[in-house]
């Protein structure tokens with residue numbers, strides 16, 4: 001019940017605020033306060049905690065509960081807070097009412113303190129992305145209520161102990177990228193496990209039977225063997241268990257999992273085949289271009305998504321030769337060598353001929369086609385040209401659809417200016433906008449730090465553009481919303497929506513597998529895009545903006561990534577909403593409420609049932625409200641800090 005979970009986390013927040021207002025102090029809370037101050041002295045001298053406050057409940061990252069005894073610290077959440085050094089005894093271990101602890105994305109070193117076992121109420125423990133080392137301490141396995149345990153990207157060593165079986169409620173166990181050694185215990189058995197990963201450790205030997213149904217990617221970068229990996233070579237197959245599993249429900253569960261694994265492998269094989277076919281197809285096209293005219297193009301055969309790094313090429317000649325070939329072979333009326341302008345002429349008129357002589361730079365390649373930035377002769381204009389790969393629909397339909405797209409004019413839509421249609425070539429020409437793909441801003445090599453308000457403004461501009469498309473008619477939709485189709489302007493306070501409506505022109509050639517991360521569950525044919533499906537994809541985009549995680553199959557290398565709505569759902573349902581946020585915004589305590597509201601909106605947009613998703617106009621209105629509220633808070637904080645500077 002997500003509502004209840006969210007309600008509870010809000011309640012926690014309210015209670016924390018209320019406590020700080022009333023200074024509700026109690027002996028236990030005073031002990032918690034002392035432990036927190038000891039923690040700050042040891043690893044976080046920069047924490048902005050007011051030591052003169054009698055209660056720690058109002059401190060950043062501290063959550064309290066007023067159970068019996070007048071309140072305790074139940075949550076400590078300091079992701080990316082610049083903590084550095086070793087956690088001593090008597091700090092975390094003295095917070096004995098703690099239910100949730102996140103110290104992820106800091107520079108903590110040393111081991112997990114041995115007294116962690118005192119925190120018997122602990123359910124959520126996130127310590128990933130630190131430099132923690134040593135073995136997992138014995139006391140750790142006293143934490144019998146633990147549900148989510150993430151220790152990834154540290155330097156933990158030693159083996160994976162059979163003691164993990166004591167953590168009966170464990171649902172997430174992420175241990176990837178440590179230096180764990182030895183084998184996984186054959187009898188490892190965690191009945192409630194949902195998410196599991198031990199990749200990139202020095203583990204070897206057979207995968208325990210209870211984990212055989214997990215995806216192979218959960219064990220990558222190890223020398224483990226046996227299902228779901230390749231069979232163990234030298235050793236005899238693991239001896240059968242002395243007793244068959246007691247419950248038949250367990251049995252059916254594990255067989256279901258392995259069916260899923262088989263389906264996954266089959267899907268992977270199909271995808272690989274499709275990629276090979278696509279490469280062959282591309283090479284054939286490329287060859288044809290070459291035979292028409294030698295040295296036409298220096299295009300590479302790289303099949304990236306839309307975020308290929310720019311490279312300068314002389315594509316115009318290749319396009320020209322394509323046009324010529326079609327004209328000479330079979331001239332038809334539709335081959336009229338003219339650009340068709342839609343939605344008004346540009347400021348500087350240009351013709352096909354000048355477009356074909358333009359110098360062009362590849363901006364990206366995708367399944368829809370290749371995008372170029374073309375500078376027209378004499379530098380009179382810069383345009384973006386989309387050269388469509390394959391257009392299966394009839395000419396009349398093509399012309400009608402593109403004309404309708406060209407009629408859409410909104411400040412958040414990249415303006416479609418003209419098109420060219422011949423048997424051989426289909427070009428769509430947009431005004432050039434100086435902007436950068438959101439995908440590379442979030443996940444690219446030189447990704448930028450974007451604060452929450454900036455992210456929310458980008459979401460708002462995108463939502464307005466999409467809502468405008470939806471407003472054009474019941475059947476009007478974008479069809480391919482993803483972060484590489486959102487272009488963020490240079491000032492980073494607005495965005496343009498690109499590639500709207502194109503998938504309907506070429507959709508049949510787009511394999512479903514390519515767009516899984518953003519695709520609504522009900523969509524089986526990408527060309528039959530609906531507004532509800534757009535809302536779903538936009539919801540995934542919101543979750544991507546907030547978590548900083550790329551949805552499955554959206555950027556190269558994210559193939560095995562968890563389904564984003566599902567991943568967010570598992571965390572949010574369990575009352576600890578704050579844990580999903582990207583570490584670089586998680587500390588913006590001032591706008592925490594707005595972050596939670598945007599997250600709620602993202603989960604509503606990604607409801608499985610299309611009729612439960614809000615309409616895009618409502619989504620835009622709600623984001624507008626969130627942006628306004630965040631803006632007011634940051635503005636007034638800035639005002640206060642400026643006036644404090646002046647008085648100092």
Ligand SMILES: *[C@@H]1O[C@H](CO)[C@@H](O)[C@H](O)[C@H]1NC(C)=O
Pocket residue numbers: 031034035038090091094
């Ligand atoms: C932690 O608890 C122990 C035992 O209750 C106590 O002696 C110690 O002073 C506490 N440490 C801090 C830093 O509060």
Ligand SMILES: *[C@@H]1O[C@H](CO)[C@@H](O)[C@H](O)[C@H]1NC(C)=O
Pocket residue numbers: 024066067070
């Ligand atoms: C919280 O504490 C106050 C008084 O300290 C009490 O009136 C209230 O019922 C408590 N709420 C819960 C949920 O325990």
Ligand SMILES: *[C@@H]1O[C@H](CO)[C@@H](O)[C@H](O)[C@H]1NC(C)=O
Pocket residue numbers: 176196197198199200215217218219220559560561562
């Ligand atoms: C496990 O982690 C590795 C490394 O981070 C990742 O590549 C893989 O996709 C993950 N697999 C699962 C099932 O989580």
